[in-house]
Amino acid sequence: MRHLLIKGRFLLLALVLTFVTSACEKEAVTIPTVEQTNPTKTTNHEKPKDEKIKIGFSMDTLQEERWLRDRDLFKKSVEALGAEVEILAANGDDALQISQAERLISQGVDLLVIVPHNAEATAAIVHKAHLAGIKVIAYDRLVKNADIDLYVSFDNEKVGELQGEAITKLVPKGNYVYIGGAMTDNNALLFKKGVFNVLQPLIDNGDIKIVYDQWTKDWTPANALANMEAALKANGNQIDAVIAANDATAGGVIQALQAHGLAGKVPVAGQDAELAAAQRIIEGTQTMTVYKPIQSLTEKVAQLAVKIAKGEIIDAKQKVNNGKIEVPSVLLQPIAVDRSNIDDTIIADGFHSRADVYKNDDSR
C-alpha cells in the first residue's frame, strides 16, 4: 500500500514537472524575453513573417449611423496597414456579443478590439482572450473591472461639457431636461458627468432647475421620445432646454417637441454629428451636436492594435481607472458644432457633404 502511495507521488511529481516544463517552453515562445527587460513592451503570438496580422472586431451594434462608419473606416484603417480584420456585431445582445468574441478568439485572431454593449458583462471576454494569450483593446467604450490592455476613445466627459457650455450660453436660466444614454454604457455616465460639471454651479445658485433626468434604455430614439413625452407632461410643457446624450436620442426628443409645436423653440443638444442631426441644425430644430472625427479613432486603434499584435512598444501615457486597473488610454478631442461652424468642421472634413447637410435648407 505504502509502496503504491510513493509510486503514485512519483507519478504526480513527474506529471507536474512535465506540465511546468512544457508551460515554460510555451512561455518562451509566446512571450518574448524582451518583456522581462522592458515592461512597457507589449507582446503576442509569434507569427511567421509573411502571415498577415489578424484583428477581431467585436461590435455592440450596427443599428446606428455612427457604428456603420466605425466599421467601414476601421476595416480600411487596418487594411491600410497590411493587416486584416474579422468583424462581428451583436446588435445589443450581451450573450451574443460574448459568443461572437469567443468565436474570434477560437479562430486565433492576434488581437481583439471590443465595442462593449455592456461595460461590465464584456469583462468575461477580456478574461477569455487573455487565457488564450490575446490582448484586448476597448474601442470608444470602456470595459469595466477587467485587465483591459488599452482604451482608445474621445474625451467623453469633455463631450458633455461642450453640450453644457453651448446650451447654458443660450439658456442661462430655466427648466432643463437631461435625456441620458444607456446606463449600461460607461460613456453615458461620462457624458452626463461632463454636462453636470457645467450645470451644477447654475443649479446650486438657483438659475437652472433640472425638471426631468432619465437614462434611455439601449440608446433608442423611441425610448428617448417616450422619456421626452413624460418630461413635457410632468411639466405642463414648461421646458426651456434639453440636453440629449447623442443625436439618436436628440431625434426622439425633437419628435416629441414637434408634436407639441415646440420644435425649434426649445434648444436641444446632441452628439455624433449624424447626418440627420446636421440637417436638423440647418433646419433649426437642433441647436448643436458634438463632432468626433471617427477616422482619427479608427486610424489610432488600427495603428496601436497592429503594433501590440507585433509586440512593439506603444505610447499611451493617459490612464483611466476601470474599477480594477489604471488602463493605458488614448483620448481624442471632440469638437462642438452648431450652425456657425458646421461648414468649417464636418463639411470641411468630408464627414458629410454640403449638399446632404443643406438638403432641406429653404434659405439657399
Ligand code: BGC
Ligand atoms: C458613443 C456614442 C453613441 C452611443 C450610442 C456611445 O458609447 O460614444 O457616440 O452615440 O454610444 O451608440
